[in-house]
Amino acid sequence: MKSPLNMGIGVGVVILMVASFFYKVSFGGEFIPSFGLWVAAWMTLIILSFLYKDNPFYKAAEHIMVGLAMAYFAIYYIFQVLEPRFYNRLVLNELQPGEQLFGSPEVFRWALIIPAILGCLMLTRIFPKVAWMSRWSIAATIGLGSGLAIPVTIQANITTQIRAASQLPLDYMTALHGNAEVMPGFTNVHLWQIGVPLLMIGTICGLMYFFFSVPHRGVFGYAATFGIWILMIGFGASFGYTVMARLSLFIGRVLFLLKDWLDWLPT
Amino acid sequence: MKRSLPLAIALVMGLLMIGTYYFPWMDGFYRLVLLWSPVIAGFAFFLGILSFLMHHIFKVRRKVPGWGYNLTAILSFAVMLLVGLLPEIYPRLFGFLGDQQADPDASVFKWLFGNVLVPMEATMFALLAFYIASASFRAFRARNLEATLLLAAAILIMIGRVPLGEWIFPPFTDIQQWIMEFPNTAAKRAIMIGVGLGMAATALKLMLGIERAWIGRGD
Numbered sequence: 056m057k058s059p060l061n062m063g064i065g066v067g068v069v070i071l072m073v074a075s076f077f078y079k080v081s082f083g084g085e086f087i088p089s090f091g092l093w094v095a096a097w098m099t100l101i102i103l104s105f106l107y108k109d110n111p112f113y114k115a116a117e118h119i120m121v122g123l124a125m126a127y128f129a130i131y132y133i134f135q136v137l138e139p140r141f142y143n144r145l146v147l148n149e150l151q152p153g154e155q156l157f158g159s160p161e162v163f164r165w166a167l168i169i170p171a172i173l174g175c176l177m178l179t180r181i182f183p184k185v186a187w188m189s190r191w192s193i194a195a196t197i198g199l200g201s202g203l204a205i206p207v208t209i210q211a212n213i214t215t216q217i218r219a220a221s222q223l224p225l226d227y228m229t230a231l232h233g234n235a236e237v238m239p240g241f242t243n244v245h246l247w248q249i250g251v252p253l254l255m256i257g258t259i260c261g262l263m264y265f266f267f268s269v270p271h272r273g274v275f276g277y278a279a280t281f282g283i284w285i286l287m288i289g290f291g292a293s294f295g296y297t298v299m300a301r302l303s304l305f306i307g308r309v310l311f312l313l314k315d316w317l318d319w320l321p322t
Numbered sequence: 323m324k325r326s327l328p329l330a331i332a333l334v335m336g337l338l339m340i341g342t343y344y345f346p347w348m349d350g351f352y353r354l355v356l357l358w359s360p361v362i363a364g365f366a367f368f369l370g371i372l373s374f375l376m377h378h379i380f381k382v383r384r385k386v387p388g389w390g391y392n393l394t395a396i397l398s399f400a401v402m403l404l405v406g407l408l409p410e411i412y413p414r415l416f417g418f419l420g421d422q423q424a425d426p427d428a429s430v431f432k433w434l435f436g437n438v439l440v441p442m443e444a445t446m447f448a449l450l451a452f453y454i455a456s457a458s459f460r461a462f463r464a465r466n467l468e469a470t471l472l473l474a475a476a477i478l479i480m481i482g483r484v485p486l487g488e489w490i491f492p493p494f495t496d497i498q499q500w501i502m503e504f505p506n507t508a509a510k511r512a513i514m515i516g517v518g519l520g521m522a523a524t525a526l527k528l529m530l531g532i533e534r535a536w537i538g539r540g541d
Binding site: 133163178192211246307 | 342343507
């Protein structure tokens with residue numbers, strides 16, 4: 056494919072976008088829903104055309120999507136993050152109650168300059184001679200992230216999981232006595248009664264599989280093997296769940312084309 | 323200086339953040355840091371935009387094959403940015419583009435988002451249904467016990483989550499729920515505990531300067 060043709064297609068799609076602005080301006084709110092529907096439908100079809108093979112329309116749409124997404128997140132960041140969290144607090148002095156450092160809201164307010172300085176230092180990566188200064192802001196980000204991660208991951212990934220697992224024997228005893236409250240959604244009580252011990256043993260065996268400091272032999276080896284079985288069932292379940300999620304997205308797009316756009320299906 | 327100061331900054335910031343978790347009197351610093359992170363991330367995002375523009379402008383200027391697509395990316399970025407920014411900065415001049423803060427549904431920005439970006443992104447993810455289907459055809463071979471367990475779990479989950487599955491054999495719904503609730507939770511829990519330990523260890527290595535790949539090479 057020669058460049059002028061590529062450019063022509065790309066510019067054509069952009070012209071379509073620009074034309075849509077003028078339609079909006081000229082026709083007000085009446086025309087826009089159906090015109091927007093047509094644009095959305097064509098964009099959907101262009102992306103789906105990739106299933107046949109890579110083509111200029113798809114490539115153009117792909118590049119439009121990247122450009123639009125980049126600008127969308129830039130706008131989102133400016134008005135939803137930087138303006139309320141940074142500009143309003145530092146310039147307009149709109150601090151929230153309790154926002155103070157060393158007992159002073161003013162210190163808190165002026166301390167907001169520090170991330171701006173660190174952010175500017177990050178931009179030094181563009182200039183090779185002073186690019187090393189960007190390490191300071193990366194260091195601050197890494198340090199803050201690491202310091203936050205240590206207690207938070209220990210709390211969320213380890214403590215909470217162990218607490219939830221230790222609650223299981225109690226739930227199991229309750230389930231044995233036929234209390235339906237601990238079996239949300241289960242019509243078959245036996246499934247629950249089999250599942251709870253499996254969950255307890257499976258978690259321990261799964262952890263044993265990940266413990267490589269001891270050779271996987273003997274009793275430990277059997278436990279680790281059972282652990283890998285549980286892990287494989289977990290991976291299979293996650294895979295099946297992901298397939299269904301993607302298929303439901305595809306069904307959503309097909310329904311959009313057949314129902315919203317072509318009106319072939321009853322609402 | 324160029325290498326040791328960043329390590330010191332990472333250590334001090336890390337210790338301060340750990341401190342905010344254990345000492346209530348450091349709550350002010352914690353709240354401050356929650357505001358710091360998005361600001362620094364904003365500058366990093368700006369750096370990403372610069373990189374994006376430089377990449378595409380370079381290709382357009384050199385007229386590399388397919389440069390029209392790069393121009394398309396730049397133009398669509400510029401159009402979306404302008405319709406988002408101009409009505410906010412110059413409401414009198416560009417008010418006709420719609421105020422996305424006051425009335426988002428009437429703005430051109432929202433229109434482009436809803437009618438161009440969202441359908442394209444949704445369809446792009448929907449395409450994965452086909453690729454994931456071909457990936458499953460390759461992955462789901464019952465070669466040994468582990469692969470068979472993976473295959474069986476995935477098939478039961480897929481059948482159990484559609485009305486057809488319940489129509490063929492009603493207990494499929496219960497079975498898929500049971501797999502999600504018990505063996506799947508056991509696997510996820512084991513992985514989460516392992517990941518948690520790994521994350522805490524990596525964070526500690528970063529703070530103590532044992533892991534220093536992020537500094538890069540050279541001075």
